[in-house]
Amino acid sequence: MAGREAEGRLIAERMHSAAIRLLRRLRKSDAASGLPGPKLSALSVLVFGGPQTLKELALAEQVRAPTMSRLVMELEALGFVMKTRDRQDKRLVRIQATSKGRALLEAGKARRLETFARQIGSLDVHERRVLGMAAKILTRLNSPE
Amino acid sequence: MAGREAEGRLIAERMHSAAIRLLRRLRKSDAASGLPGPKLSALSVLVFGGPQTLKELALAEQVRAPTMSRLVMELEALGFVMKTRDRQDKRLVRIQATSKGRALLEAGKARRLETFARQIGSLDVHERRVLGMAAKILTRLNSPE
DNA sequence: TGATATGATTAGCTTTGCTAACTAACTATG
DNA sequence: CATAGTTAGTTAGCAAAGCTAATCATATCA
Numbered sequence: 171m172a173g174r175e176a177e178g179r180l181i182a183e184r185m186h187s188a189a190i191r192l193l194r195r196l197r198k199s200d201a202a203s204g205l206p207g208p209k210l211s212a213l214s215v216l217v218f219g220g221p222q223t224l225k226e227l228a229l230a231e232q233v234r235a236p237t238m239s240r241l242v243m244e245l246e247a248l249g250f251v252m253k254t255r256d257r258q259d260k261r262l263v264r265i266q267a268t269s270k271g272r273a274l275l276e277a278g279k280a281r282r283l284e285t286f287a288r289q290i291g292s293l294d295v296h297e298r299r300v301l302g303m304a305a306k307i308l309t310r311l312n313s314p315e
Numbered sequence: 316m317a318g319r320e321a322e323g324r325l326i327a328e329r330m331h332s333a334a335i336r337l338l339r340r341l342r343k344s345d346a347a348s349g350l351p352g353p354k355l356s357a358l359s360v361l362v363f364g365g366p367q368t369l370k371e372l373a374l375a376e377q378v379r380a381p382t383m384s385r386l387v388m389e390l391e392a393l394g395f396v397m398k399t400r401d402r403q404d405k406r407l408v409r410i411q412a413t414s415k416g417r418a419l420l421e422a423g424k425a426r427r428l429e430t431f432a433r434q435i436g437s438l439d440v441h442e443r444r445v446l447g448m449a450a451k452i453l454t455r456l457n458s459p460e
Numbered sequence: 461t462g463a464t465a466t467g468a469t470t471a472g473c474t475t476t477g478c479t480a481a482c483t484a485a486c487t488a489t490g
Numbered sequence: 491c492a493t494a495g496t497t498a499g500t501t502a503g504c505a506a507a508g509c510t511a512a513t514c515a516t517a518t519c520a
């Protein structure tokens with residue numbers, strides 16, 4: 171059926187635009203709440219996924235190693251993560267969140283997303299369910315297979 | 316109810332992460348298909364929404380005037396849009412897509428989103444509907460009220 | 461007419477992405 | 491065991507896209 175391709179393209183375009191605008195909107199609250207999106211996102215992976223090597227973290231965040239290397243460096247300078255060399259394989263750098271990092275995530279992330287979360291909270295049950303399911307589907311589609 | 320806030324925050328976080336990763340993924344196809352996301356998005360507004368003032372365009376894209384000014388300048392240099400001074404109010408700059416711009420959008424946008432669109436196309440009916448509805452809800456939430 | 465408001469641009473900064481090139485460390489092979 | 495290749499991470503340097511502050515030209519209003 172031809173309509174299926176067209177429908178997929180339409181949804182893809184809408185989702186693309188929606189994602190662009192959503193992130194632009196969320197970025198505005200960065201100044202208030204602390205860490206910019208990418209750093210917060212990486213920290214979140216470390217807090218919820220546990221310690222990781224740099225490469226694992228880069229992969230999880232779909233970013234190249236040098237990009238992640240810099241993000242981690244900056245997070246370390248701020249005291250939110252800690253780097254340790256692996257004993258067995260001295261090439262590996264294990265990165266973990268500090269308690270300061272965990273604390274920031276608890277407090278800061280909620281604040282950052284506050285407006286968006288409140289908007290979602292004010293939707294009706296059905297719409298909330300749709301967004302929840304959509305987030306899961308997108309996460310699945312985005313994850314490296 | 317307390318669960319409602321918590322649920323909203325959870326969905327907000329997931330959607331946030333999903334959006335970050337989605338855009339990172341789509342960015343990779345830029346090199347192949349031509350225009351980076353923000354330029355493509357602005358061009359799209361011009362093609363589907365008709366000629367606009369710089370300020371209107373900036374508002375539609377949720378971006379500040381200087382940012383849009385530069386994007387438009389670059390699009391103009393590439394021949395995808397045209398700027399004309401308004402006759403009545405000479406402060407206004409009317410921006411419109413050229414036929415070259417329209418052509419690029421037809422060909423290029425589809426190509427850029429191809430993989431994503433194909434992924435969506437391969438979902439089952441239910442999941443496709445969820446994404447479609449979610450895109451609409453997000454668009455509504457993101458639009459300046 | 462002069463003051464104020466508005467639209468757009470310019471200048472300059474920041475963040476975040478990339479590739480290319482490098483170093484250090486590990487692995488495998490002759 | 492030596493050395494060739496591979497892998498992990500970093501450094502250097504670039505580009506895109508966002509911002510604010512300042513400026514310029516034009517409109518509007520008292």
